[in-house]
Amino acid sequence: MMLVTGANGQLGSELRNLLGASAVYIDRETLDISDEAAVRNYLKNNCFDCIINCAAYTAVDRAEDEPVQANAVNHLGSLWLAKYGKRIIHISTDYVFDGTSHVPYHEEDKTNPLSIYGKTKLAGEKAVLDYAETAVVLRTAWVYSPYGNNFVKNILRMGRTRESLRVVSDQIGSPTSAGDLAKSIIEILQQMKTGKKDVYHFTNEGVCSWYDLAVAVMDLAGLSTPVIPIESRDFPTKAVRPFYSVLSKRKIKTHYGLGIRHWREALGEVIKKINDKNH
Ligand SMILES: NC(=O)C1=CN([C@@H]2O[C@H](COP(=O)(O)OP(=O)(O)OC[C@H]3O[C@@H](n4cnc5c(N)ncnc54)[C@H](OP(=O)(O)O)[C@@H]3O)[C@@H](O)[C@H]2O)C=CC1
Numbered sequence: 059m060m061l062v063t064g065a066n067g068q069l070g071s072e073l074r075n076l077l078g079a080s081a082v083y084i085d086r087e088t089l090d091i092s093d094e095a096a097v098r099n100y101l102k103n104n105c106f107d108c109i110i111n112c113a114a115y116t117a118v119d120r121a122e123d124e125p126v127q128a129n130a131v132n133h134l135g136s137l138w139l140a141k142y143g144k145r146i147i148h149i150s151t152d153y154v155f156d157g158t159s160h161v162p163y164h165e166e167d168k169t170n171p172l173s174i175y176g177k178t179k180l181a182g183e184k185a186v187l188d189y190a191e192t193a194v195v196l197r198t199a200w201v202y203s204p205y206g207n208n209f210v211k212n213i214l215r216m217g218r219t220r221e222s223l224r225v226v227s228d229q230i231g232s233p234t235s236a237g238d239l240a241k242s243i244i245e246i247l248q249q250m251k252t253g254k255k256d257v258y259h260f261t262n263e264g265v266c267s268w269y270d271l272a273v274a275v276m277d278l279a280g281l282s283t284p285v286i287p288i289e290s291r292d293f294p295t296k297a298v299r300p301f302y303s304v305l306s307k308r309k310i311k312t313h314y315g316l317g318i319r320h321w322r323e324a325l326g327e328v329i330k331k332i333n334d335k336n337h
């Protein structure tokens with residue numbers, strides 16, 4: 059039996075769709091992962107083959123004002139799960155990199171997070187690798203889905219209500235469907251080797267800017283709201299984001315034999331699901 063934390067979030071919801079009755083799904087109400095005693099007791103009383111840790115503090119800008127809270131979840135929560143759970147798939151982020159590269163980041167490349175969110179996620183990765191007996195740390199990026207809060211849903215909403223949108227075109231990355239990410243996790247689960255601890259990257263194929271992504275969202279949703287490309291300095295945010303955070307997927311494709319589709323194909327499918335849900 060698997061344990062999925064953060065079960066009501068984007069990735070947790072997609073995992074529930076795929077894993078069904080073969081996992082137990084918990085959110086903060088059942089178990090606050092930042093509470094060491096609660097995690098220890100819960101994992102002492104319930105035995106799981108593997109924990110898939112999708113719980114996280116993901117509000118990137120708010121984390122700048124709440125570093126303690128973000129650290130409690132992203133760093134310490136991950137540590138407790140790894141320490142008391144032993145076998146874990148832990149999700150991390152492209153924001154552990156500073157974005158100064160011009161070629162896709164490999165797993166062993168130097169990290170240098172620019173934001174509190176990125177720093178606390180990096181601390182979580184390290185804790186998982188230190189404390190778990192068996193671990194896969196899976197970094198991903200720019201995740202969206204029909205569930206929860208994400209850039210794609212925000213852009214869709216704004217596209218329907220505003221006359222035009224302004225979106226940064228100087229931050230480059232790879233959008234990732236939470237559903238495709240969930241499928242890659244199932245593949246990893248089936249092949250995980252006891253006693254091994256390793257880091258992998260997974261996103262959908264292809265690269266784009268947030269502006270390109272917003273344009274694609276409008277296009278695929280059949281909306282004609284103009285999207286205006288702007289520079290990051292014209293869209294000030296509390297947290298600094300990397301200008302370039304493309305992740306190389308060579309390792310996960312080689313080790314796990316994954317086939318990964320282009321972000322635009324995945325996006326079309328998700329936008330259709332979001333529209334079907336709204337009608
Ligand atoms: N979203 C993205 O673009 C990206 C996400 N990631 C990583 O992928 C993983 C999944 O992200 P995603 O599904 O988008 O995240 P979501 O924000 O959609 O879901 C996270 C879930 O974690 C729960 N949670 C927060 N704090 C706690 C806590 N103390 N104890 C238990 N549960 C808690 C939240 O519950 P509540 O709603 O009650 O707060 C929420 O349901 C995370 O590790 C994230 O860092 C990586 C790259 C990109």
Ligand SMILES: Cc1cn([C@H]2C[C@H](O)[C@@H](COP(=O)(O)OP(=O)(O)O[C@H]3O[C@@H](C)C(=O)[C@@H](O)[C@H]3O)O2)c(=O)[nH]c1=O
Pocket residue numbers: 116117118119151152153198199200201208209212213223224225226229268290293295299
């Ligand atoms: C909504 C909006 C955002 N932006 C900019 C702000 C920012 O620089 C960029 C991305 O916007 P967001 O703040 O929605 O996305 P952000 O919260 O930074 O997304 C990140 O979330 C965390 C959890 C991750 O791990 C990352 O991989 C990444 O997905 O787009 C615009 O230019 N115009 C807009 O209308």
